[in-house]
Amino acid sequence: xxxxxxxxxxxxxxxxxxxxxxxxxxxxxxxxxxxxxxxxxxxxxxxxxxxxxxxxxxxxxxxxxxxxxxxxxxxxxxxxxxxxxxxxxxxxxxxxxxxxxxxxxxxxxxxxxxxxxxxxxxxxxxxxxxxxxxxxxxxxxxxxxxxxxxxxxxxxxxxxxxxxxxxxxxxxxxxxxxxxxxxxxxxxxxxxxxxxxxxxxxxxxxxxxxxxxxxxxxxxxxxxxxxxxxxxxxxxxxxxxxxxxxxxxxxxxxxxxxxxxxxxxxxxxxxxxxxxxxxxxxxxxxxxxxxxxxxxxxxxxxxxxxxxxxxxxxxxxxxxxxxxxxxxxxxxxxxxxxxxxxxxxxxxxxxxxxxxxxxxxxxxxxxxxxxxxx
Amino acid sequence: xxxxxxxxxxxxxxxxxxxxxxxxxxxxxxxxxxxxxxxxxxxxxxxxxxxxxxxxxxxxxxxxxxxxxxxxxxxxxxxxxxxxxxxxxxxxxxxxxxxxxxxxxxxxxxxxxxxxxxxxxxxxxxxxxxxxxxxxxxxxxxxxxxxxxxxxxxxxxxxxxxxxxxxxxxxxxxxxxxxxxxxxxxxxxxxxxxxxxxxxxxxxxxxxxxxxxxxxxxxxxxxxxxxxxxxxxxxxxxxxxxxxxxxxxxxxxxxxxxxxxxxxxxxxxxxxxxxxxxxxxxxxxxxxxxxxxxxxxxxxxxxxxxxxxxxxxxxxxxxxxxxxxxxxxxxxxxxxx
Numbered sequence: 001x002x003x004x005x006x007x008x009x010x011x012x013x014x015x016x017x018x019x020x021x022x023x024x025x026x027x028x029x030x031x032x033x034x035x036x037x038x039x040x041x042x043x044x045x046x047x048x049x050x051x052x053x054x055x056x057x058x059x060x061x062x063x064x065x066x067x068x069x070x071x072x073x074x075x076x077x078x079x080x081x082x083x084x085x086x087x088x089x090x091x092x093x094x095x096x097x098x099x100x101x102x103x104x105x106x107x108x109x110x111x112x113x114x115x116x117x118x119x120x121x122x123x124x125x126x127x128x129x130x131x132x133x134x135x136x137x138x139x140x141x142x143x144x145x146x147x148x149x150x151x152x153x154x155x156x157x158x159x160x161x162x163x164x165x166x167x168x169x170x171x172x173x174x175x176x177x178x179x180x181x182x183x184x185x186x187x188x189x190x191x192x193x194x195x196x197x198x199x200x201x202x203x204x205x206x207x208x209x210x211x212x213x214x215x216x217x218x219x220x221x222x223x224x225x226x227x228x229x230x231x232x233x234x235x236x237x238x239x240x241x242x243x244x245x246x247x248x249x250x251x252x253x254x255x256x257x258x259x260x261x262x263x264x265x266x267x268x269x270x271x272x273x274x275x276x277x278x279x280x281x282x283x284x285x286x287x288x289x290x291x292x293x294x295x296x297x298x299x300x301x302x303x304x305x306x307x308x309x310x311x312x313x314x315x316x317x318x319x320x321x322x323x324x325x326x327x328x329x330x331x332x333x334x335x336x337x338x339x340x341x342x343x344x345x346x347x348x349x350x351x352x353x354x355x356x357x358x359x360x361x362x363x364x365x366x367x368x369x370x371x372x373x374x
Numbered sequence: 375x376x377x378x379x380x381x382x383x384x385x386x387x388x389x390x391x392x393x394x395x396x397x398x399x400x401x402x403x404x405x406x407x408x409x410x411x412x413x414x415x416x417x418x419x420x421x422x423x424x425x426x427x428x429x430x431x432x433x434x435x436x437x438x439x440x441x442x443x444x445x446x447x448x449x450x451x452x453x454x455x456x457x458x459x460x461x462x463x464x465x466x467x468x469x470x471x472x473x474x475x476x477x478x479x480x481x482x483x484x485x486x487x488x489x490x491x492x493x494x495x496x497x498x499x500x501x502x503x504x505x506x507x508x509x510x511x512x513x514x515x516x517x518x519x520x521x522x523x524x525x526x527x528x529x530x531x532x533x534x535x536x537x538x539x540x541x542x543x544x545x546x547x548x549x550x551x552x553x554x555x556x557x558x559x560x561x562x563x564x565x566x567x568x569x570x571x572x573x574x575x576x577x578x579x580x581x582x583x584x585x586x587x588x589x590x591x592x593x594x595x596x597x598x599x600x601x602x603x604x605x606x607x608x609x610x611x612x613x614x615x616x617x618x619x620x621x622x623x624x625x626x627x628x629x630x631x632x633x634x635x636x637x638x639x640x641x642x643x644x645x646x647x648x649x650x651x652x653x654x655x656x657x658x659x660x661x662x663x664x665x666x667x668x669x670x671x672x673x674x675x676x677x678x679x680x681x682x683x684x685x686x687x688x689x690x691x692x693x694x695x696x697x698x699x700x701x702x703x704x705x706x707x708x709x710x711x
Contacts, residue, residue, distance in 0.1 A: 029453055049455055049484045116444065117453040119485050152473065155480030198481065223482040237481040240515050 001068030003037055004090040006061035007103060011081045013044055013055050016232060019204050021074040022048030029117040032071040033078075035091075039064055046074065047121055051201045053208070054123050054233040061088070071115040072099055080108055123226060123233045129217035130164060130190045134209050134229065137216050140171050141206040143182050143337040143364055148199035149175035159196035161243040172246055173199060178330045179246060180337065183363035193220050196243050201236035208234055250355065250367055254346035256319030258295065260311065262343045262358075266335050268309040272299045273328035275307050284371050286325045293317050299328075314342060324350050325373040331356075334366035380423055380438045383416055386550065390541045394424060404539040406511055406520040408496070410527040411543025414574020418494065420543075421521045425449050425457050425490040428519065445487070455484045458491040462498040469502040476510050479518050488517045496522035497529035504531050511537045545573045555582055563655055567591055570652060571631045587628060590619060594632040595656065597700075601707035602663055608704040609697065620692050627686055633703070634679045640664050641672045663707060675706045 014033070022030050027049075036043040042057040042064075070093060081089070086104025094100050094109070101108040141160075149157035154176075161172040167189050172181045205227055209216065217228040227234040269285055276283030276299055288296040293316070297309040324347065335343065340358030347354045356366040384391035390409075397403045407424075409417040423439065426449045430439040439446050448454040458478070460471055475491055483489050493499070499507065511520070511534065522538060524530060548569040555565040560582040568578050568587075581587045593615050600606050619629045635652050642650040643664035651660060664672075682695055 027453065027455065030455070047484065049478075050481070052484070117448060117451070119448070119455045120444065121484065122486065152477050152480075155477060223486055237484060239481055241480065 001035075001037055001070055001093045002065040002091070003042065004061075004063045004088055005042065005057070006059065007081065007084055007087055007089045009057060009059045009061055010042070010089065013057055014078050014081055016208055017044045017046040017053045017055050018074070018078050019207055020046040020048050020051045020053040020234075021078075023075070029071065029113055029119075031074055032113045032118065033074045034069065034071050034115065034118050036069045037064055037067050039067060045118075045121065047119070050198060050237055051204055052121050052123070052235045054121075054235070056231045056233075058231070068093065069115050070099060071113040071118050072110060073113060076110060080110065121235075123235055124221045124224065125219045125226060125228065125233075126221070128191065129219045129228065130169075130193075131187060132169070132184075132216050132218065134213055134216045136184055138206050138209050140169075140182050140184065141202045144171045144173040144180045145199040145202050145206075146173075146333050146337075147175060147178050147180035147366075148173040156196055156239050156241045156243055158200075159198045159239040159243075160202055161196050161246075162193070164190050164193040172243070174244070174246060177327070177369050178334065179249060179365075179367040180334070181246070181250070181365045181367070185363075194243075195220065195225060196239040196241070197225055197236055198239055205234055205236070208232060249353065250365060251346075251348045251352065254319075254348055254355070256289070256317070256322055256347040258289065258317050258345050258347075259314040260295075260343055260345060261314060262335055262338060262341055264311055265343070265345075266332060268297045268311045269328050269331055269335075272297045272307045272309050273332075275299055275305050276301055276328070283328045284325050284373065285328045285331075286323065286373065288323045289317065289321045291321050319347075322347055322350060324354065325371045326354075326368055327371065330368050334368060337361075337364065337366060379419065383420060383423065386416055386546055387420065387543055390420065390543060393541060394420075398427065403519065405514040405518065406522065406538040408522045408524065408527070408530070408535065408538040408540045409543060410524055410540055412545050412573055413525055414572060414577065415543035415545060416575075417523045417543050418492075421492045421523060422450065424521060425454075425492065428488045428490055429454060429456060456487050456489045458489070460491065460493045462495050465498065467493065467495070467499040467503050469500070469506055472499070472503040472506040476506060479510065479515055483517070488519060490519045490521065492521045492523065494523050495525070496534075497524045497526045501531075504534060508533055508537070546575065548573075551575060551578055555579070561588075563595070563653065564588065564591060566652055566654065567632060567635055570635045571628055581628075586618060586621075586625065589615070590625065590629050591632055593619075594629065594636060595653075597633070597703065598636050598659060598663065598707070599656075601703065602659060602666075604708050608708070609700050612696075612700045616693070616696060620696060623686060626692060626696070627683065630679055630683050630686070630699070633699075634676070634683070636660075637672065637676050637679060640667065641669075641676060644669055644672055667707065671706050675702060678702050 017033060021033065030047055030049060034045040040058060042062055044055045046053050080101060084103040084106060089101060089103040092100045097112050099110045099112050101110065144160050148160055152158060157175055163170045167186045169184050169186055170181065172179065209229060211230060213230045219226040219228060224235055224237055272285040273283045285297055285299045288298065290296060293313065295311045295313060297311060298307060300306045334356050338358035338361050340360040343356055343358045345354060345356050351370060351372060353367050353369045358364060409421060411417060426439040426446050427433060429445045429449045431443040431445045432440045434440060445454065449457050452459065458475055460467060460475060463471060479489065551569040551573065552565050554575060555568065555578060558579065564582045568581050572578050597608055600608060600611060620626055639651045639653055639660045640663050643660050651657065678699065682699055
């Protein structure tokens with residue numbers, strides 16, 4: 001195997017394929033990057049078993065003398081390419097198991113891994129992929145993955161449920177204490193689909209979606225999902241099992257609706273959560289809608305102190321007064337997903353889940369379960 | 375290559391392979407198997423072949439893996455992403471290890487092939503990991519297989535046992551092992567004696583090629599010859615070999631086992647059961663010793679040896695125990711006291 005290519009071209013692509021490079025896996029072959037060289041194409045394959053990335057490079061700077069396939073230790077290969085000077089890099093295999101890399105003033109030999117150990121990962125595309133605006137996809141990911149469960153007691157909840165039905169796509173994530181749901185309209189009708197994608201895979205995908213491309217194509221197979229983004233194929237495994245039915249969890253009628261300025265509400269809760277003896281999601285704040293239509297956010301930990309914040313609703317509040325307690329972390333994370341300046345918080349009762357919606361965020365619903373305090 | 379091993383193993387563990395082959399041909403595989411039997415009964419090798427057969431891209435009609443396709447090769451080199459081996463991490467199999475595997479099985483496979491998880495020394499699962507495992511066994515995913523391997527089936531918790539198909543691996547017959555050792559050119563005495571110590575073919579070969587073990591076998595024989603001759607003190611004679619024999623627990627155990635075999639031979643001869651004699655090379659020596667010693671003496675010596683063998687597990691003074699054993703041997707065999 002023998003080829004040369006512009007350094008920047010291979011480096012930029014390596015930085016993408018690096019996202020699927022595993023550092024922790026016990027399998028040494030998955031710590032490698034597989035390079036497949038064809039007459040006019042260089043293919044990079046990486047996988048950490050959860051996600052796999054295949055990048056096809058057809059650049060005019062690519063000059064292939066001999067075709068072949070090799071597996072190189074990923075971490076070192078990327079670091080070498082990063083630090084190389086010179087504009088062109090030449091690769092050649094010597095003695096069957098070492099790769100010689102020449103660029104600028106450097107001459108590096110790198111021991112390779114047996115390429116036959118690498119699993120034969122199939123990247124399955126189909127004829128009728130779903131087309132979505134890449135920016136929309138990115139925002140769907142940002143608005144949902146945070147609500148997926150971080151603990152693996154119920155593995156299915158560590159994923160985001162994506163359903164396509166007719167011209168509509170719905171993404172839902174829940175850790176059974178809160179739920180995030182986003183509907184988007186698709187440009188056309190597509191085949192039905194109902195899959196659960198690991199939230200971590202989607203987070204990685206969102207990092208890959210940095211190139212300035214308009215569209216992302218989604219190819220679904222019953223055992224994997226593949227996102228096609230330009231010359232990058234990003235494949236993720238799916239979570240096996242049935243995602244809980246969530247449609248009935250979201251209340252339909254809300255006797256109490258309060259409209260807030262998002263930032264005012266956010267900072268008030270942030271300050272109130274400061275004096276909580278408990279860390280993270282365990283810090284609880286109380287929201288109290290007084291009869292004079294002012295909202296109080298309070299938290300009280302006897303051993304530290306007490307905070308009392310007043311927030312003024314933007315419009316006249318619908319409904320009667322209410323006292324409700326919830327996790328400050330969940331509320332703030334949910335607020336962050338909104339692009340709107342003004343949000344509606346809708347309540348059904350003091351021990352019933354409540355919902356946050358935004359004026360400029362159609363299709364986005366954040367649902368949080370309250371905490372019983374007394 | 376693997377077809378050879380499959381043929382070979384299906385002779386050693388006939389019942390197990392009949393069951394497995396039938397399950398494959400009738401497509402009625404269980405999602406969890408328990409391979410149970412003594413050390414050296416080829417449980418791990420069978421598990422490996424079982425995995426290979428499931429992963430093989432072109433299995434033969436007689437339900438054997440081809441051993442040639444990339445999938446078979448990767449499975450046998452343990453680099454197949456759908457094959458997982460779990461071994462005890464220290465003394466036990468920890469809950470984290472089980473959780474990792476269950477997280478893996480909750481997702482679809484990387485390669486669209488069956489997935490196999492082999493748990494070695496499954497009895498070393500602690501309660502938490504066993505419970506984690508149970509949770510999975512109650513709702514198995516499609517195309518996922520577990521193979522549990524254990525030498526102590528009684529130490530497995532019942533709820534797991536009841537959810538697996540238990541396959542019993544019989545100890546490999548001594549005659550077969552003797553024949554195999556003979557086939558690779560091991561000297562006759564070692565061929566006869568080593569199978570008394572281990573049932574495992576691989577470790578038997580290792581022992582037969584190790585000069586230290588060969589020396590000990592010869593020395594055990596020498597002791598009996600000198601005891602018959604009554605000319606030298608066995609205690610003084612054993613001084614030179616003492617360090618070698620006591621170099622580790624295993625070597626001492628091996629040496630005592632060799633003495634036990636010889637002593638049992640004497641006992642069987644005394645009882646007029648020559649067909650049970652193992653070391654048939656020096657049958658004359660055995661016959662004479664049997665003639666000279668009283669039955670109670672022979673039995674007492676046997677008991678001494680057996681007791682010492684079981685006491686080896688504790689922190690005993692091995693040097694004293696060794697001298698004591700040789701002295702008893704000297705008194706018993708030479709002077710019949």
